Amino acid sequence: MNCLECDASINVPNDAAVGEIVSCPECGADFEISKKSGESVELKPAESVGEDWGE
């Protein structure tokens, strides 16, 4: 899986689930796993932290 920002390789762990966030080890961009089926994984840019985020 390659980073949508800088094209570096992103390692998505086998047990990662849809909705989890993965970060690019090179540019630091965050992506959300939007689809996962076997080996096939789709990423979308993760939402940035909102003013109302928290507990």
Place this chain on the structure above:
Amino acid sequence: MAKVCIVFDRLRLEEKMLSDEASKMGHDTIMLDAKITQFSTESKRGDIDFGDVVIERCVSYFRGLHFTACLEFLGVPVINTHDVADKCGNKMVTSLLLKKAGVPTPKTYFAFSSEEAMNLINKVGYPIVIKPVIGSWGRGILPLKDKDTTEAILEMREIEDGSHDRIYYLQEMIDRPPRDIRAITVGDQVIAAMYRKSQGDFKTNIALGGDPELCEITKELEDLCLKSSKAVGGGILGIDLMEDKKRGLVVHEVNNTVEFKGLAKVAKKNIPQEMIRFALTQVRK
């Protein structure tokens, strides 16, 4: 066997722990992403499988609050209820409810314009703590120690001009050890508590790197937490307390979507299991 639905918008360790525990207890789980779910005034309960009970775990407060309203419209039991989420999401409302219920809470002052906030601070004196009425993880919480800093902070709030920035929530600075207490209540039980130590500064939030350490659940702590939970309507809650050197324990916050991965590392009870057990008591027969 029941079906438990976890509603999320960012899948964190807590949501995975809840799902794993429900499965281990023999229940089916549904993980539902709020960001890709639709409702309408014409929606019916059977349109989407929400299981028998929903635990709402959105990291975005307003997303979770509005999603909960839709679930309640459909008659789906949801934890916490919209009413509880609404009360806990606003620090001013929480403070008023705690005080009304007789829970010891820091003295808190409210003003509705920057001019009046400055007048209020001049009257009450320094130091004083300013907090946004909406928000979490210690964001925007600042100790005000002098006039120059206060004027700068108030001016910044005016420039930002968010709808809640015109509500000024000012709280007395509590003389306390460099830590606070986070307790988790589930229904009418306090299931775990920990100290959160500051990293050498004013804030103690685990989200900011605060270090968890188990705290004994004394009778006083238990009574205050259960009273606080009742004051906002109950459910699964994170109660924040400080140890005032003069008055003893004071409750300063009640959190609606409690994070527990830090506490789960040191707690004696299985926190996600207790939460699932409680959720199952809310399933309509």
